């Protein structure tokens with residue numbers, strides 16, 4: 001017997017969009033019902049069970065996002081995809097808070113829409129079939145949604161996912177159309193369901209955490225926490241108590257029993273950020289957990305068993321670290337079963353403008369005069385080297401939105417360091433003898449020259465330089481260390 005075609009409710013006040021979407025989805029084997037405003041949509045939902053709601057935001061009867069609110073509360077089993085031509089940060093956040101399956105921007109490419117529809121439907125089925133996520137958020141869909149309740153929430157969200165302060169929490173997970181990113185996403189889709197350890201490498205700001213979250217969201221572990229563990233933030237002496245927990249009195253200052261971060265990741269995913277910075281002593285302790293999925297809290301003599309998937313990230317070349325005996329070979333092989341190498345943004349030309357537009361739509365205040373980027377600005381974006389990668393691009397867009405007072409964001413609205421670097425390629429430290437050196441060396445020189453200009457501009461102020469470069473302070477410190485740059489002379 002053939003399965004009945006999934007039924008989709010399309011709510012949109014643009015007749016052309018509504019009808020072409022319905023026609024396309026019907027050709028793909030779905031049944032569609034079209035309505036032109038939120039009231040009709042709510043009536044339809046009241047009278048009929050749909051498998052998916054595809055809804056515009058700006059349409060009659062939806063001024064206060066009534067359809068979104070009621071759709072997600074009364075009909076929470078029915079996944080919902082928002083397709084909007086007028087995105088706003090608040091509506092995106094509200095959509096994410098309410099657990100929409102996807103938040104797409106018009107014009108939507110039909111193949112993208114199809115992927116989103118299939119994914120939402122698949123998840124909707126899973127939510128109904130399964131007993132539901134262990135945290136009780138049954139019925140909510142995942143797909144492209146980060147599931148963050150508050151963009152500034154630095155603790156854990158409703159599903160127990162740790163979220164990092166200041167991270168992109170709009171809800172869309174991975175933006176990218178370049179062949180490299182398509183390949184990455186294919187791996188993500190293939191590995192998500194398994195328990196295999198994944199190592200993600202790439203320069204700072206290339207989206208390693210975004211990819212880790214994408215894997216977690218597509219895995220059966222979704223609904224359980226994704227616990228972010230920043231290896232640089234744990235002092236060697238506190239590694240065991242932080243990760244494994246301790247009992248009261250185990251050491252001076254242990255005033256009560258405390259469970260560790262790995263306990264919090266039980267059933268879910270542990271994301272070890274900056275793995276390459278982990279001291280050898282701590283590496284040995286981590287190896288045991290990865291191998292045996294057990295650990296002993298400090299001061300206890302019984303072991304605790306956990307069921308955790310390990311995803312690790314680093315911007316170091318771990319193989320080189322292994323060869324130099326700075327990283328344990330056995331741990332490396334355990335953790336790098338699957339290796340995802342994220343290319344720097346400058347090597348994903350197709351994604352630069354896409355991401356810039358994405359951030360513009362996401363960050364733009366409703367009353368901002370800026371509608372888009374001028375051609376000259378897009379040209380700068382394409383030619384710039386983006387040492388801080390996607391994080392830097394996001395910061396540049398955010399800054400330019402604050403400065404822009406016309407319809408188009410112009411190069412004058414961009415940070416001067418960016419326009420200068422684009423205008424004077426020689427200031428990037430590239431010599432005539434380029435052909436004589438390796439590409440890595442050329443990129444290294446450019447990076448050093450960039451840091452030199454940056455530190456001069458900011459008088460050696462690391463925090464300000466990091467902000468400008470779109471790096472975290474820690475990331476900047478690491479970069480300076482890698483290039484052996486002393487900031488003291490810049491401060492004079």
Ligand SMILES: Nc1ncnc2c1ncn2[C@@H]1O[C@H](COP(=O)(O)OP(=O)(O)OP(=O)(O)O)[C@@H](O)[C@H]1O
Pocket residue numbers: 166167168169173174175176202203204205206207208209210211273313315390391394472475
């Ligand atoms: N493909 C993407 N689509 C949309 N946003 C992205 C993408 N990749 C990265 N970002 C955004 O760029 C910023 C940096 O991403 P992320 O923190 O994942 O990078 P990272 O490689 O883990 O950085 P670090 O090495 O410094 O920890 C975040 O705001 C993130 O949301």
